[in-house]
Amino acid sequence: MGAGNRKRRKDAPKRLSHGRPPVFQKQQKTLSSKTTKTLINRHHVLEKKRKQAVLKKDQKEVDIIESELASLGGIEAYQRASLQGQRNDRGGDSSKLLMEWLRPAVDTLKRSPLRLLEVGALSTDNACSKSLCFGMERIDLNSQGEGILQQDFMARPLPRDDSERFDIISLSLVLNFVPNAKDRGKMLWRTLAFLRQPDRISPKQLGDFFPSLFLVLPAPCITNSRYTDEQQLGRIMTSLGYTKTQHKSTNKLIYYLWRRVPISLNSNIFLGRKTEIRSGASRNNFSILLDAAWPSWPVTASAAALPTQHFTDT
Structure with a gap:
């Protein structure tokens, strides 16, 4: 991105x-x-x-x-x-790993392709694009290629109905470039508005894989952060209605596949504060914060209630 x-x-x-x-x-x-x-x-x-x-x-x-x-x-x-x-x-194309994780569903996907939104897209020639499994929509803040729309995900118009929602969203090396903790939280929270509800995936046998979020981060964001570790990220994602279905770590990158699951409208968002988890001068300050002021369920919120501004430093 x-x-x-x-x-x-x-x-x-x-x-x-x-x-x-x-x-x-x-x-x-x-x-x-x-x-x-x-x-x-x-x-x-x-x-x-x-x-x-x-x-x-x-x-x-x-x-x-x-x-x-x-x-x-x-x-x-x-x-x-x-x-x-x-x-x-x-390091290669991160979507190759995504397609490996989705291998059991590939035959079904080729017969009934689902919709994928790739945020921070750099190429129209990666593995998910060539798989024939998805109707692709690609956006990037600074598009240089045909087939990639120049658009800020945080300013993208909200879906009017399911025809404008997606079955999977890719945030590969995107979240780490958002400049502050609350805006990272907004980005994750806002993905919910662009994903279908869990009970609206068709064919039904794809419900074990979708709707989902493919998230890739530099490994130090999780392994060497002063404020974030696997447990902290898990609490944030769970409170948003995601469950982790796949995970892989290398020295440089951490890959996740999070599936959206049904969640009560009254579920509490995890409002963890920026608390030191690891000490040491060599640690980075990567963190993610959610805000109690945001509606707990974006899909049911009015368009005016959803944050649509560009990223700002606070």
Whole structure:
């Protein structure tokens, strides 16, 4: 997922594909793994600082940060680095694991494809896209390719009925780029509004797999966070009406498949505070917070009650 929304220039072309270079160009130099990681991380740090400067109305700082972003190659360089990160020698396409987990359902899915929303999509050529199991809808903050809609998930119009909802949502390396804990909670909470209810999956035999959320995070978000571990994440997801059906950890990434289950409308949202779980100077500050002010069941809430704003630092 691209970080932050860039201010559109007045002279920007109407079609995004006309204003940006192709995603893959043979003449482009391949970046090393270390360079790719450094560029992506620096881009996100700068975008977070830019948002903070905008909130403080510090135009001088905004100009300095935007100048450095431009010197890094802007959003085009960031997207090229992100795409290279999907190559097999850089960890590969995370949706390959998703398709492995869904293997028992593949034959049924090919006969009756379900709907998948891929947030932070970088390619139309990944495993889930080629599987013939899904009607795909792809969105990203900074789309560079045909077939990927430029859209902020947090500003996406709410579904009017089940025809606009999905059977599965993919958040692969998306949540970790949301800049603060409450907005991460909002993103997870808002997925419920875009998923079908558990009793509306057809064919019925797919109910063991869907509706579901495919979530991928950098491993340190869970294994080395000062405020988050497996138990904390589990309490948050359970309170939202998810149950963990699959899980895999590597040195770099943690993959989850969470299935949405029926939950009482009166269920209490887990309102854990930002409490230190692990101590130590080497820990990161990744955390997720839910808010009592949000309706406990987004699908039954009015559109006005749902948070639709862009990410902001608080």
